[in-house]
Amino acid sequence: MTALRLEGIRLRFGGVTALDGLGFTVEPGTVHALIGPNGAGKSSCFNVISGHYRPEAGTVAFGDDDLTHLPPHEIARRGVGRAFQNIALSAHETVLDNLMVARHRLTRSGFVATALGLSRVRREERLHQARVTEIAEFAGLGGKLDTLAGALAYGDRKRVELARALASEPGIVLLDEPAAGMPSHEKWDIAHLIVSVRDALGISVLLVEHDMPMVMAIADRVTVLDFGRRIAGGTPAEVQNSPEVIAAYLGSSHPEAGAVTVSPAREETS
Ligand SMILES: Nc1ncnc2c1ncn2[C@@H]1O[C@H](COP(=O)(O)OP(=O)(O)OP(=O)(O)O)[C@@H](O)[C@H]1O
Secondary structure (H helix, E strand, C coil): CCCEEEEEEEEEECCEEEEEEEEEEECCCCEEEEECCCCCCHHHHHHHHCCCCCCCEEEEEECCEECCCCCHHHHHHCCEEEECCCCCCCCCCEHHHHHHHHHHHHCCCCHHHHHHCCHHHHHHHHHHHHHHHHHHHHCCCCCCCCCEHHHCCHHHHHHHHHHHHHHCCCCEEEEECCCCCCCHHHHHHHHHHHHHHHHCCCCEEEEECCCHHHHHHHCCEEEEEECCEEEEEECHHHHHCCHHHHHHHHCCCCCCCCHHHCCCCCCCCC
């Protein structure tokens, strides 16, 4: 099991400092939420971890691997999966095909062998399909493998996005607002799915989510950002009582402002 560590991350866009000496650790086997008001730097942080943005200072490490200057596909190869907020599936391909593409980093057969249809290639392909089918069932997509991604309801597309991140067998997944736009009952289904990613698959989860009751119910640890800095961190109960956090949210125009001060019952997640 591997920890994800960020230290001293600084990222600027012209005159805007998006991340300002940011550091935190996602302990192995935990659900870790990254929260903060609009513009706090959450997406920028995800983009730095996944290699889409390059910080001007600081380091990102996953276990012994320094990810800081690697391109996105190399970071994915080292076990950091990501599900995007704006679902980026191939609408004209089936769920199975969307998941198989994501599994590509694990396939060993080269292009020529694949084109020749060698039996080893076919055997390998069958093994990958079997595993992808298991992952799809785990994500609640059983029976939908042959459906075109574009024909799925919104909630199922969010599930495919999550399953796609799992298909590359990561050690940690970054989930960017997995419950955004979902009705309440589907939102809690996704919350339970995230908890079982941790418990059944042993994969750590780093989560950006604006839904505070959900965050407070499922997160083991919470890191709070404001103006690109870490202003608090700890258990959900600890951050809810932090004066810095309350001040940051009360000063925010975001609709969740104030929600961080309510105390939803923490679900038993183990
Ligand atoms: N590509 C970019 N170009 C210029 N400025 C950017 C860019 N991306 C982010 N920023 C700025 O960096 C700061 C952090 O933005 P970021 O999107 O990371 O915050 P966030 O916490 O994800 O916000 P939200 O909750 O609204 O998604 C903001 O001031 C934002 O305007």
